[in-house]
Amino acid sequence: MQIQKEYGVRRVYQTTPGENGAKALRLSDQIVELGSREFDLYSQVAAWLPTQEPEEVFCQRVGVPPTRLGAVVDKLAEGGLLYRRSEIPDTITGPELHKHFQKILPSWLAEAFSHPFWERMTEGRGSKRLFTGWLIELYHYTKNANRHMPLSCAHTRDKPLKLLRAKHYAEEWNHYHYFTKALKALGYADDGVATSVPLPMSLALSNFMRQAAREDILAYSICSAVLEGTTTDRQTYNPYYEKCAEHYGLPREAIRPIYAHLDLDVQYQHSDLFQEILEKVGTISATRAGRILEYGHQLAEHIWLWTDDIEKYYSNELNPVPRRPFDPQLD
Amino acid sequence: MEMGFPLLRRTASVQRKDGQLIIEHLSSEVTLEGNAAALLDRLLPLLDGKTSLGTLAEKLDERPERLAQLAKQLGAAGVLAFRTEDDGSRMTGAQFYELHKERCRHWLRPIYDHPLWTKIVEGKASRAQVIGFAFEKYHYIEGAYEHMAIGAANASPEMMPHLARHFIEEYNHGDIYRKGLQSLFPDEIILSAQPLPSTRALVNFLSESAGRNSFAYYAGNELLQLTENTGDDDSGQSVNAFYDGMKKHYPWTERLINSFIAHTHADQKLGHDDVFQQMCASIPPLTRQEVRDALEVTRSMAEHLRLFMDGIEVFYERFPGIPRTAITLRSE
Numbered sequence: 053m054q055i056q057k058e059y060g061v062r063r064v065y066q067t068t069p070g071e072n073g074a075k076a077l078r079l080s081d082q083i084v085e086l087g088s089r090e091f092d093l094y095s096q097v098a099a100w101l102p103t104q105e106p107e108e109v110f111c112q113r114v115g116v117p118p119t120r121l122g123a124v125v126d127k128l129a130e131g132g133l134l135y136r137r138s139e140i141p142d143t144i145t146g147p148e149l150h151k152h153f154q155k156i157l158p159s160w161l162a163e164a165f166s167h168p169f170w171e172r173m174t175e176g177r178g179s180k181r182l183f184t185g186w187l188i189e190l191y192h193y194t195k196n197a198n199r200h201m202p203l204s205c206a207h208t209r210d211k212p213l214k215l216l217r218a219k220h221y222a223e224e225w226n227h228y229h230y231f232t233k234a235l236k237a238l239g240y241a242d243d244g245v246a247t248s249v250p251l252p253m254s255l256a257l258s259n260f261m262r263q264a265a266r267e268d269i270l271a272y273s274i275c276s277a278v279l280e281g282t283t284t285d286r287q288t289y290n291p292y293y294e295k296c297a298e299h300y301g302l303p304r305e306a307i308r309p310i311y312a313h314l315d316l317d318v319q320y321q322h323s324d325l326f327q328e329i330l331e332k333v334g335t336i337s338a339t340r341a342g343r344i345l346e347y348g349h350q351l352a353e354h355i356w357l358w359t360d361d362i363e364k365y366y367s368n369e370l371n372p373v374p375r376r377p378f379d380p381q382l383d
Numbered sequence: 384m385e386m387g388f389p390l391l392r393r394t395a396s397v398q399r400k401d402g403q404l405i406i407e408h409l410s411s412e413v414t415l416e417g418n419a420a421a422l423l424d425r426l427l428p429l430l431d432g433k434t435s436l437g438t439l440a441e442k443l444d445e446r447p448e449r450l451a452q453l454a455k456q457l458g459a460a461g462v463l464a465f466r467t468e469d470d471g472s473r474m475t476g477a478q479f480y481e482l483h484k485e486r487c488r489h490w491l492r493p494i495y496d497h498p499l500w501t502k503i504v505e506g507k508a509s510r511a512q513v514i515g516f517a518f519e520k521y522h523y524i525e526g527a528y529e530h531m532a533i534g535a536a537n538a539s540p541e542m543m544p545h546l547a548r549h550f551i552e553e554y555n556h557g558d559i560y561r562k563g564l565q566s567l568f569p570d571e572i573i574l575s576a577q578p579l580p581s582t583r584a585l586v587n588f589l590s591e592s593a594g595r596n597s598f599a600y601y602a603g604n605e606l607l608q609l610t611e612n613t614g615d616d617d618s619g620q621s622v623n624a625f626y627d628g629m630k631k632h633y634p635w636t637e638r639l640i641n642s643f644i645a646h647t648h649a650d651q652k653l654g655h656d657d658v659f660q661q662m663c664a665s666i667p668p669l670t671r672q673e674v675r676d677a678l679e680v681t682r683s684m685a686e687h688l689r690l691f692m693d694g695i696e697v698f699y700e701r702f703p704g705i706p707r708t709a710i711t712l713r714s715e
Contacts, residue, residue: 056569060708060711060713060714061708061714062713062714062715063704063714063715080715102568102569102572102706102708103567103568103569104565104566104567104568104569135711135713135714136713137711137713139713140711140712140713141712144712152712152715156715159715249679249683251686252584252588252683252686252687252690253580253581253584253690255584255588255683256580256581256583256584256587256588256687256690259584259587259588259590259591260580260583260584260587262587262591263583263587338711338712341712342709342710342711342712343709343710345710345712345715346577346709346710349710349715350577350580350583353579353580353698353702354580356580356698356701357579357580357581357690357694357697357698360693360697361690361693364693372393376393377675377679378675378678378679378682379393379675380482380671380674380675380678381390381392381432381464381465381466382390382392382393382394382432382464383392383393383394
């Protein structure tokens with residue numbers, strides 16, 4: 053039981069098969085290559101660590117002599133795949149947390165956008181309907197900023213932080229108009245879009261942000277930073293829109309407002325806001341820091357599942373676009 | 384039945400086959416043949432909810448009585464609706480209860496037909512999906528601390544006793560599932576484990592509804608209640624078959640299943656089966672807006688429940704790490 057209490061498992065963001073059963077495991081800061089037998093042993097140890105199974109039962113089950121288990125685990129920790137809980141610092145400063153976040157963010161974003169939907173769309177296996185559906189949900193998500201951004205101000209006691217959050221809200225609250233314009237160019241009237249019903253996962257995104265806003269301003273701010281992290285570089289989003297325009301015959305008027313919105317986000321430098329906030333924060337306990345990071349990672353997971361929900365709903369030709377509110381007479 | 388301005392329900396679909404008109408709506412199907420089919424075929428393009436039956440009869444050069452008879456039959460089958468100019472009409476709680484029950488039956492279909500059930504029963508689900516199912520059930524039931532508490536704290540005066548009782552009777556049901564999970568994982572791991580985004584979505588939707596509209600929240604919650612095993616013959620047998628399949632293919636889940644069964648028994652003892660019906664019988668008539676809101680929340684609840692199932696199926700397939708241990712400053 054001691055080993056199980058002493059060690060934790062590091063997150064593996066991607067596992068790539070190599071020759072003869074070898075695997076390359078991508079962590080946020082390195083790639084660890086394991087042979088077939090090493091990988092099997094690592095998988096067994098990683099699955100066992102958070103369980104109730106006693107050490108001796110585990111050793112017998114996987115065929116590792118009990119005297120060697122400590123060495124195996126040490127080796128995996130040296131390789132970066134496990135970590136010692138004793139190495140977790142008691143506290144961390146705001147700027148240190150931001151540095152840590154910056155190192156992890158690319159891995160989180162890669163995970164968030166690893167859904168097959170994106171390749172499907174850019175390779176021409178999607179449809180105008182799917183693009184439109186995605187845009188409608190993006191409209192809801194952007195409009196729903198009004199459900200969570202002001203809430204983050206309301207639940208903050210710290211003046212400098214609530215000032216920054218309020219400023220951010222003032223700059224963003226009406227950005228859904230860009231999507232109204234884009235959707236209009238695709239033939240969807242303002243009223244039909246405004247009265248439409250978001251998909252459960254679109255609503256879930258804003259509900260999750262509301263949850264964060266009530267719990268901890270830094271948890272909220274990391275979620276906001278993950279979202280802003282998706283719009284920092286034109287090179288990351290232009291190809292998607294350009295390819296979609298080409299494959300699905302989208303008018304330029306449907307794309308132009310989206311570029312204008314993204315450019316505005318870059319101009320406001322909203323991706324730097326989290327750093328600005330954390331520079332105003334002193335010491336944070338390890339438990340709180342873990343919880344903040346949890347929110348950031350879960351937001352990335354929300355994006356993945358949001359994409360899944362969009363693809364499922366709008367792929368079905370029988371589903372109405374946009375989604376209409378329930379009407380006891382009409383439905 | 385008051386027949387104002389008829390219209391085909393937009394959730395109905397019409398198919399033409401060998402001279403027949405087949406109309407599907409929710410879980411029912413109506414087939415018309417011969418003259419009736421021909422008449423409806425002519426009528427369909429004119430059913431806009433703005434034209435009275437008399438005007439429709441004139442437009443089609445048809446006898447009004449014949450048209451009224453057909454409209455009445457289709458109205459009774461639920462295929463046609465009749466708009467009225469009076470928007471102030473109200474629905475009694477008892478009428479709402481019947482409407483709600485009928486819609487729930489339809490909206491729950493995608494949940495009962497979800498592929499995850501078959502995958503588990505046939506042993507095709509992965510270890511992560513099976514344990515994930517138990518964990519997500521735990522997180523969802525543990526969510527009572529959030530949504531039931533918010534519901535009670537924000538209850539309208541007439542709903543307060545129901546929502547207070549509901550919270551007090553159910554807040555500790557998560558512990559029943561926790562006990563099952565303890566057969567596999569240490570308690571501190573279970574308590575700090577993180578739910579899937581889809582489970583969070585369900586709990587958060589319940590919480591948001593609970594804070595906004597007591598009756599709509601309870602109407603949505605009733606849909607979830609309908610999925611619980613009431614112990615009657617049909618549902619009891621299918622649930623037992625599910626547990627048998629799970630035990631057969633995943634023998635290490637026995638104590639998890641025991642916790643599921645213990646929770647079912649705890650729910651059955653509470654006798655919550657007819658609470659919603661009693662509640663509907665005791666409330667003043669509902670405005671059209673109140674009906675719309677409560678049914679919108681119920682429909683959305685069904686969609687969130689489908690999402691809950693999807694999450695377990697697709698997320699644990701793509702990201703099989705289980706349990707979803709809490710992040711630390713070294714784990715990422």
